Amino acid sequence: MPEPDGGELGPLSSSPTPPPSYPLRHSLRSPLSPRVSLCWCRGNSLRVSLFSQPASEVEFGGEVVELKLNDGGDGEISNAQWRRIAYGSVSPFAMLQSRRNSFSSLSKINSSPYHLEWWEYVMEYSKDINSLLGNPKSSKNSLIEDPKTFVQKSEEPTCLKAAWELMEMFYADKLSQPWLPERLVDWLADYDSLFARAYGTVYSKLLNFQNELINLQVIEDDPRYWEVIASALAVGWLEIVVKLLRLHGSYQLDQLSNRETENGLVEAVAVLISKMPRMRPELEPRRLGECYKAKPDFIKAWEKWRGQINKLDCSAFWIQCHHVQTREGLRNLLQIMLGNMSSLSAATSHWLELYISHFLYVRPFTAGLESMYSLAQRCIQLKPMSNSHKLMGVMIGILGENTEVVLAESSKEFGPWMAAHAIELLTAGSDEAEALLREERYSLGEISLEELHRLVYAQVLSSHALSWQIAPVYLSSCLKQGMGLLEILLYRQPVPHKELLLKNLEICRLYELDDISSNIMKMAGVHHWKHGRKGSGVYWLQQAQDEFRLNKIAQLLFGSVGKSISDESFKQWEGLIELLHSESKAAGGLEFLLKYRDFKRLLQQIGDGKNDVAAQQAVESLMLLMKNPSTPQRFWLPLLNDSLKLLNWQDRPLLNVSQTNLLLNKLQELSIARLRPHFVKPDFPMEALNSVRLSLATNLGRAILEE
């Protein structure tokens, strides 16, 4: 069994020692200074600043280069298509997670036989994901009945889809377990072309032959004709074999009478091939073979079929067949069907093809994964791989029943998307795999492999402005560290852009990240305030409930309002206060400024100290301010100090006993507050306190006398 190599699970996908070296290409023509500056931006994109040597005669002083580490684009699938896949997989993934939550609670209370098994949900998920990875299988049969076309050159399949289907059939699709070998036959039929680039394969042989077919006069004389038929038969592409056989010259009307025996043999073989018993529930229309669902029926049919082949093999008709190539070619086909090892080996190119041919003709009764791995090893020995193929690691991991290897290989070869999504397949209905992938590991920071892969994938998603919004879906499925990463992700979004800011806040609301939300609003508030948009600044600070900064702003305004009471600029401040007021939704720390403005206006009206009516109004206004809980405590003393004129009103005491008492109480509260540790000292001299106290006392005396 191959051992897990343990590495390659971070955003980069390899961990050999020493680490591989890559060029970091730049366009600077001058000699570089060794000093390089690094910064991680968005997810796992690394920005590197390179500097020219100071003395050199250069056009530019340096360049910033962005390195995207493992953004998924590996040449097979474009970045745009990756994004399509990424977006498309969100809802199947989220759906499965929510089903998992309800499934686990449901299965505890209700063991009803009517609800679906877990793997059935996983299969639904797998089908959804699979549909994103490319078009449905291409049929090896021609739909348009061109007699000379037997291999359709349809859309190139991808290794990604091939790997996904492989994992689906072995892990998730519990229905396919009894007929895994047949599933593999179908799988290879779909994906044999993937190996064609690296190795000669049955597919490439067929394609080459098809291209030359037009130039061939007597097809059965060409040894390649018999070779490709044997190859196609070895891997179970029966329709192609039969179609090719029927191109045999003996079928031509003018030859039929002369080559009756020969034609009879060709047809007999073709019929035998099309009657091959298959251990599978069904075959698509146009596919050849006879299906058997139950093993005993299949064994019986198989033995009968084999008997017929043997009978034909021993038949006397062969002596009467004078066309050597036909005779040899057909008998070779019989040998293949009889499971002759050397015929099978000669007919196949890649070990997987040899492997498949074993299931078809040598060990047709194989079920499940029994000894599949040792057979694979034998086939690899017989047909060694000169270079490794993307799919091989995953395939061998699956056959070796080593989930950890499968995960590591799929992560290495297909990137974080695959690892994050394939875990659902790997754990479908397997307690062992579930324990392995969901167990928290100390070495990973007390998270599971499942969570690790989701985090890594979410980080890759965060790297791009077009995909970061879907990262939260994956992060929210990470119970231990997902929210931590989400907080950092949200914190790193630019706040000056309104749409982004709103999107960001929406995500915060969805995941109940109130702290981050208020921090983001605080950042937005400060940004707007500093960039001259005072109204927006105050609005966002109010939303953030940042009393500290709002108080500072209020203090600033208060100071300005106070200073400029007789100035022209008071009008400006009035405007701002008005604006702040209109934007303040809650009874924020700024509401009092509005009242303060009114109070100041009244004080202005009093002017020379003769206007009794205005003075009485000013007192009312003062009382309102002092009673209002939104008036910050720090402003009490300045307010009282401003009101000295009212407290010392010459004609009569303007404040009655209870009003004066209230103000005295406030003053007392203020004195006590001074003793507390977090008290913010107003910029007021102590004398002010004393003169206010004195004036209040005097007023109280006068008011008592008056009453």
Added chain:
Amino acid sequence: MEKSVLKLDKGTTCTAWNYCGQRLAAGSVDGTLSVFDSPDPASSSFSRSSSVKVREVGISKVVWVPPEYGDAVACIFEDGNFSIWEEVAEDSLSVQWKLCEFFKSSSSKVLDIQFGVSPTSLKMVAGYSDGSLKVFELTNPLELKNWQLQAEFQNVIDSVSTFGKASCLSASISWNPVRGEGQESSFVMGFNSDTPQLNSSKVWEFDEAHQRWLPVAELALTEDRGDRVYSVAWAPNIGRPWELIAVATEKGITIWHLNLSPDADGRLPVERVALHSGQEGEVWQMEWDMSGMTLATTGSDGAVKLWQSNLNGVWQGQATFLPTC
């Protein structure tokens, strides 16, 4: 895999990206501070939005102020002084970069500055060439000019140890990136100096109750305590039970686990989990990615290296990038 993002002006000596990677501040040898912006968050094309001559002295390092305090940078100059500049629109004028505060250092040069955000305030630590540290605190969150010196101390565990006048070539400071409530501010700091006691990286934590900074951990094995420290980097922690800190010394890159629950002496337990001598020469900069899973380093060999932990918790070099024309 790589893509050119922007070209820097002649004479550029240092760069720094802001919190969201949308703005780059670049300092130059003639004292010019340039800022490059991307108009659209989805685009990665950047153009210069402003260029200010901040002084007649070369800028050796630019550090962004945390975004809760506006768009501002600290510029460290080659003569060892530093200043804080801010982008503001004042009195209905258009947005421009303005000087908030100039910090003149009398006898010693400032070598590194880093900002730390606590729930209540903004703190700034500066490391000086005489081996001292100064912690400043912003008194008004809306005004970057009002800084109060909160503390001044040396990077030593034992405050009674005496040594001659120190001469430090470089300093490296890294704040614990945590932003949540209820956690004390802390940072790690190391020197590259001729005074062994100062060098080793120490973790400093603010003791709110007594309003003082305490050394709570030392990230060096006993035999390595005098090693010169070139760079330190505190990793973001998204939920690990331990903190992760990288320290580059003359022996190589070390990675430490720091446990935040103190032992009986009030010290935080530490464990060195990796030592790598993969980077030739001095390591000048180390940066953790957003999850704290990958460490990027660079140094005098001009190479960019990436480090990751495997499934067994073993730290390994993952890739090396060499600038190539």
